[in-house]
Structures are given as structure tokens and as C-alpha cells.
Amino acid sequence: MRRLFPLLAALxxxxxPLTAMAQSAPGPLKIEITDGxxxxxxxxxxxxxxxNEAASDLSxxxxxxxxxxxxxxxxFREIPxxxxxxxxxxxxxSVQFSDWKxxxxxxxxxxxxxxxxxxxxxxxxxxxxxFSEVPLGDGLQFVGTADGWRRMAHKVADAVYSRITGExxxxxxxxxxxxESGPKDARLKRLAIMDYDGANVQYITSSDSIVLAPRxxxxxxxxIYTSYESGFPRVTLMxxxxxxxxxxxxxxxxxxxAPRxxxxxxxVVYSAEVAGNTDLYMLDITSGAxxxxxxxxxxxxxxxxxxxxxxxxxxxxxxxxxxLYIMTPGGGEGSRISFGAGRYGTPVWSPQGDYxxxxxxxxxxxxxxxxxxxxxxxxxxxxxxxxxxxxWAPNGRVVMxxxxxxxxxxxxxxxxxxITGRNLQRAAxxxxxxxxxxxPLLD
Amino acid sequence: MRTTALLLIAALSLSxxxxxxxxxxxxxxxxxxxxxxxxxxxxxxxxxxxxAYFQQTVGDRVLFAVDQSSLTPDGRAVLNGQAQxxxxxxxxxxxxxxxxxxxxxxEYNLALGGRRANAVRDYLVSQGIGADRLRTISYGKExxxxxxxxxxxxxxxxxxxxxxxxxxxx
Numbered sequence: 001m002r003r004l005f006p007l008l009a010a011l012x013x014x015x016x017p018l019t020a021m022a023q024s025a026p027g028p029l030k031i032e033i034t035d036g037x038x039x040x041x042x043x044x045x046x047x048x049x050x051x052n053e054a055a056s057d058l059s060x061x062x063x064x065x066x067x068x069x070x071x072x073x074x075x076f077r078e079i080p081x082x083x084x085x086x087x088x089x090x091x092x093x094s095v096q097f098s099d100w101k102x103x104x105x106x107x108x109x110x111x112x113x114x115x116x117x118x119x120x121x122x123x124x125x126x127x128x129x130x131f132s133e134v135p136l137g138d139g140l141q142f143v144g145t146a147d148g149w150r151r152m153a154h155k156v157a158d159a160v161y162s163r164i165t166g167e168x169x170x171x172x173x174x175x176x177x178x179x180e181s182g183p184k185d186a187r188l189k190r191l192a193i194m195d196y197d198g199a200n201v202q203y204i205t206s207s208d209s210i211v212l213a214p215r216x217x218x219x220x221x222x223x224i225y226t227s228y229e230s231g232f233p234r235v236t237l238m239x240x241x242x243x244x245x246x247x248x249x250x251x252x253x254x255x256x257x258a259p260r261x262x263x264x265x266x267x268v269v270y271s272a273e274v275a276g277n278t279d280l281y282m283l284d285i286t287s288g289a290x291x292x293x294x295x296x297x298x299x300x301x302x303x304x305x306x307x308x309x310x311x312x313x314x315x316x317x318x319x320x321x322x323x324l325y326i327m328t329p330g331g332g333e334g335s336r337i338s339f340g341a342g343r344y345g346t347p348v349w350s351p352q353g354d355y356x357x358x359x360x361x362x363x364x365x366x367x368x369x370x371x372x373x374x375x376x377x378x379x380x381x382x383x384x385x386x387x388x389x390x391x392w393a394p395n396g397r398v399v400m401x402x403x404x405x406x407x408x409x410x411x412x413x414x415x416x417x418x419i420t421g422r423n424l425q426r427a428a429x430x431x432x433x434x435x436x437x438x439x440p441l442l443d
Numbered sequence: 444m445r446t447t448a449l450l451l452i453a454a455l456s457l458s459x460x461x462x463x464x465x466x467x468x469x470x471x472x473x474x475x476x477x478x479x480x481x482x483x484x485x486x487x488x489x490x491x492x493x494x495a496y497f498q499q500t501v502g503d504r505v506l507f508a509v510d511q512s513s514l515t516p517d518g519r520a521v522l523n524g525q526a527q528x529x530x531x532x533x534x535x536x537x538x539x540x541x542x543x544x545x546x547x548x549x550e551y552n553l554a555l556g557g558r559r560a561n562a563v564r565d566y567l568v569s570q571g572i573g574a575d576r577l578r579t580i581s582y583g584k585e586x587x588x589x590x591x592x593x594x595x596x597x598x599x600x601x602x603x604x605x606x607x608x609x610x611x612x613x
Contacts, residue, residue, distance in 0.1 A: 185590050258550045271550065278557060
């Protein structure tokens with residue numbers, strides 16, 4: 001198990017299958033995320049059984065986080081506990097499927113929680129397809145430290161989500177963003193990291209200077225962002241564990257900004273402005289060498305790698321307005337992929353490689369949208385006074401973005417939406433927030 | 444002291460000398476006589492060598508059309524005054540801040556602010572100001588001066604502001 005960020009609660013999380021339980025064939029318990037489902041799948045989640053006194057509080061907390069993860073996807077509906085007929089007081093006792101069928105639960109999640117003498121936390125769970133009366137996948141056991149209990153709850157919810165939807169998990173993940181305070185004409189900004197669901201907010205810079213658009217490295221251990229700490233906008237690299245930071249790249253430029261990591265984490269593609277002209281550059285982090293990728297007199301910015309590292313999508317106003325283009329990491333002119341009405345900016349390649357999310361401005365409104373990587377199948381997911389800056393969940397099925405309200409009292413907040421355009425949700429941040437970047441699934 | 448004495452004379456003969464001291468837009472000395480009696484306080488808006496005079500009388504900012512970085516005729520007139528002032532006050536350097544309104548994505552607006560600041564810089568250089576006295580910075584949409592979400596505010600936020608600093612070189 002490699003080390004996780006010490007800053008974010010050290011947690012040795014081990015996952016093991018429980019006693020051999022035959023892997024069931026996929027039954028009818030299945031959600032296709034792309035099928036436009038409207039009716040959430042009903043599940044029953046009896047409180048996880050505490051296996052000792054020390055586990056009694058945590059078992060309830062863990063159960064609530066699991067339910068919250070699932071319900072907030074919009075794909076699941078929890079059947080209230082007071083409707084349950086069966087009580088689960090022993091994790092290993094046999095399931096009375098008829099009792100769960102009677103309340104129309106399609107999925108049943110049972111679990112147990114043990115806090116050992118050394119403080120280790122052991123969480124076990126099983127998932128059942130009620131109408132087929134079979135387990136869906138093996139039971140699993142997670143072992144970690146008690147202060148990492150939220151992560152273990154997310155792991156359970158991730159397993160349930162993945163088994164039922166067939167999609168990759170995303171709940172056990174973090175988001176880096178800009179926390180904002182103060183009036184609109186003197187906004188204070190600082191970087192913060194939170195769990196994907198808004199819990200465990202940690203501030204990682206002061207608000208002494210403007211910070212913009214942080215992005216995690218692929219392994220989540222570093223953050224690259226734009227900082228005015230030197231007095232001028234500069235691409236800055238931070239180590240998450242130590243919070244050590246340094247200016248990188250664009251040393252000769254008047255301004256460097258819009259950085260994003262390559263999939264292998266060894267390079268950073270970014271924008272730099274020289275004599276008023278913004279172009280794209282590539283930095284090799286190890287050697288410090290930079291290479292210029294574009295040379296047009298237009299604005300080239302907001303670059304994002306494809307997950308296989310073979311292409312970069314970016315925005316340019318060379319046609320007269322912001323549009324999206326794709327080029328190879330070696331640079332060049334690139335080829336345009338956006339052709340709809342309005343302006344397109346901030347493209348971000350999905351982790352699966354299948355879509356590009358973007359910000360669109362048209363007819364006085366802002367939208368978050370997705371399109372295929374050739375520009376086809378454009379779909380707008382949101383529309384508002386000011387939506388911008390999408391970022392993908394690790395499984396590429398949910399997008400988070402900034403939504404800012406208008407006027408003197410206007411303030412930004414983080415929202416998420418499915419790539420189907422459903423389930424718009426405001427993320428629970430303690431203050432105004434902008435520029436989210438969704439990190440990788442933790443391990 | 445010599446400057447102050449000259450200014451005092453200028454103030455006393457306002458109608459005759461106003462244009463010569465007031466810079467290109469001719470409005471420069473307008474406030475001098477209003478104070479009535481007495482000397483010009485160095486550093487005050489009445490002191491043509493002061494930062495306050497540059498900001499308020501010469502004009503420290505130019506405005507831009509939506510998504511544009513080209514200078515307007517009004518903008519060039521203000522910059523002619525800035526160039527004159529910078530020629531007359533060679534001990535000052537300037538940082539030109541480019542700004543955008545909130546109707547744009549964050550990164551594009553940073554680049555746009557860079558373009559606007561550089562348009563001002565290029566113009567001042569064309570008017571004979573040494574490039575080594577001028578530096579630019581973009582704030583994108585991070586520092587609006589007006590906070591409403593209508594064109595009345597946006598038009599004031601699409602700006603480039605020339606911020607003076609004493610001392611040679613930037």
C-alpha cells in the first residue's frame with residue numbers, strides 16, 4: 001500500500017474479500033447510467049452492525065455516509081429504516097429476502113463495524129440482489145484507522161455503485177478548489193482540498209495573494225496552479241504532503257497560467273503571455289526544460305491532455321472567437337473540433353477518453369457541455385448566468401464546475417451534474433468556492 | 444522647490460498658462476484656481492508632478508469594447524497625456540494592469556487582460572516612453588472595480604490602468 005497524503009488523515013486501507021462466496025452472475029439488478037433513467041433504484045441499508053461497544057457511534061456514521069453517497073447520485077433511493085420489516089442484528093445471519101421484497105427493496109446492503117484495541121477499524125459489507133435472492137459480488141472487508149472512517153464508507157458505497165451500474169467508482173476521491181471570501185471587488189482566494197462530498201476541508205495556502213485554477217497531478221500528490229505570490233501570475237507547483245511550493249516554467253514570460261499535468265505526471269502543459277500574446281508551452285518537470293507548442297498571434301490557452309497522452313485539446317480565438325482545437329503534444333496548429341453557435345472554452349478531456357467537457361457562452365448565457373472528441377454529439381448539461389470550468393469525476397460520469405451568481409452580492413459555488421444532464425447538485429463547501437479540480441480515485 | 448514655485452506662478456496666472464501645464468486634454472489645471480489663495484500642496488492633485496494628478500487629471504485608465512484590446516480614440520487621447528506626463532516625470536516607472544469584465548472564462552480573461560495591458564504599453568512606447576520603464580500584468584476578471592452585472596459596470600471593468608511607481612527601471 002503506498003502512502004496517502006499525511007495531511008489528509010493517514011489511513012492504511014486494506015481491502016480483502018470476505019469468506020468465499022460464489023460470484024453471482026449479473027442479475028436484473030443493474031442501472032445503465034446512459035439510459036436516461038428517471039426512477040431511482042430503491043435500496044435498503046440497515047444500520048451496520050457494531051461488533052463491539054467502541055464501534056457503535058462509528059457504525060451509524062458510516063451507514064449514513066454510504067446512504068448519502070448513493071442517494072446523491074440520483075440513481076438510488078433509500079427505503080427509510082422505519083419501513084424495514086427485518087432487523088439485521090448479526091452480519092452473518094441469513095437474509096430474509098421476503099421481508100425486503102415486501103418493502104420493494106431491490107438492493108440490500110448489510111455490514112458490520114469493529115473498532116479493535118489498537119484503534120484499527122474493520123468494516124465489512126455485503127450487497128444483495130433482493131429479487132434474485134443472491135449476493136451481488138463478494139462480501140468485502142476494509143481495514144483502516146478510525147479517523148479514516150469516511151473513506152471506508154466511501155469505499156463501501158463505491159463498491160455498491162460499481163456493481164450495480166457497471167461504472168468505475170468515484171466516491172473515495174478529493175477535490176482541490178479555490179475558497180473565496182470578501183467582497184466582489186476585493187475577493188480573497190486560497191486553495192483548499194476537500195473530500196468529494198465536501199467533508200474534511202483543508203486550506204493549503206493563505207489568502208495573501210490571488211490563486212487560480214489548481215489541478216491535481218495524476219497521483220494526487222502534487223497540485224499545479226496559478227499564483228500571484230511573486231506579484232505576477234506564475235505557474236506554481238505544490239507538494240501536497242509538505243505544502244512546499246515553487247514557481248515552475250514560464251520564467252521569461254510576463255505571465256504563466258492555465259497549467260495541467262500530462263497523464264504520466266512528468267510534464268505540464270500551460271499558457272504563457274509574452275508581449276501580449278498568449279501561447280501554449282510544455283514543461284518537463286524533472287529537467288525544467290520548456291518547449292513552445294504554438295506560435296499564433298491569437299490567444300491559445302486552457303490546454304488538457306487526452307488520458308493516453310497522445311493529444312492535447314485547447315482553446316484558441318484564432319478564428320475570431322474562442323473555439324476548441326486538438327493537437328499533438330509536439331505542438332502545431334491543431335484542428336478545430338467545435339462548430340456550434342457561440343464561444344467554447346476550458347476544454348477538459350474525460351478520464352475515459354470518450355468525451356471533452358467545456359464551457360460554452362452563447363446568447364448571454366454560460367453552459368457546461370460535453371462533446372465527443374471529434375466535436376460530434378454536443379450536449380449542454382447546464383445553463384446559467386455564469387457556469388464555467390468543468391472537471392471530471394474519476395469515472396468520467398459526473399462533472400463538477402463553478403457557478404457564479406450575478407450582481408454585487410454574486411458569489412461562486414461548486415456544482416456537479418451527470419453527463420446525462422441530470423442530477424444537478426450544489427457541493428457543500430463552507431464558503432464561496434470556485435475552480436474545482438477532481439482528483440484521482442484514492443487507493 | 445523650483446517646481447513648486449513655478450506651479451504657484453502657474454496657479455496665479457491660470458487662464459494664461461493652463462493649457463501648457465495641463466497636458467494633452469487641456470483639463471489639467473482646472474482645479475488649481477478653485478483652492479483660492481495659497482500654495483499647491485506637493486503630492487496633491489493640484490501638483491502636476493503628483494501621482495494623484497496623473498490619476499485624476501491626466502487619467503490613469505483606458506476602457507475597451509467587449510472582447511477587444513484595440514485602443515479607442517478616447518483611449519489614445521488619455522495615453523497621449525500619460526506619455527507626456529511620463530516624459531515630464533522621468534523618475535517614474537509604470538505597471539500597466541489589464542482587466543476584463545466577468546463575462547468570460549477565467550483563463551481567456553487573463554489572456555485578454557494581457558492583451559489590453561500590452562496594447563497600452565505598445566502605445567506608450569510608440570510615444571517615446573522607454574520600454575524599460577513599463578511593465579504589464581493581467582488580472583483577468585479577478586479585480587473588478589464595479590460589482591454590478593450589467594453593461595454599466597462591465598464597461599468600467601474592461602480597462603487598463605497605468606499604476607505609477609517611483610524609481611528607475613521595472
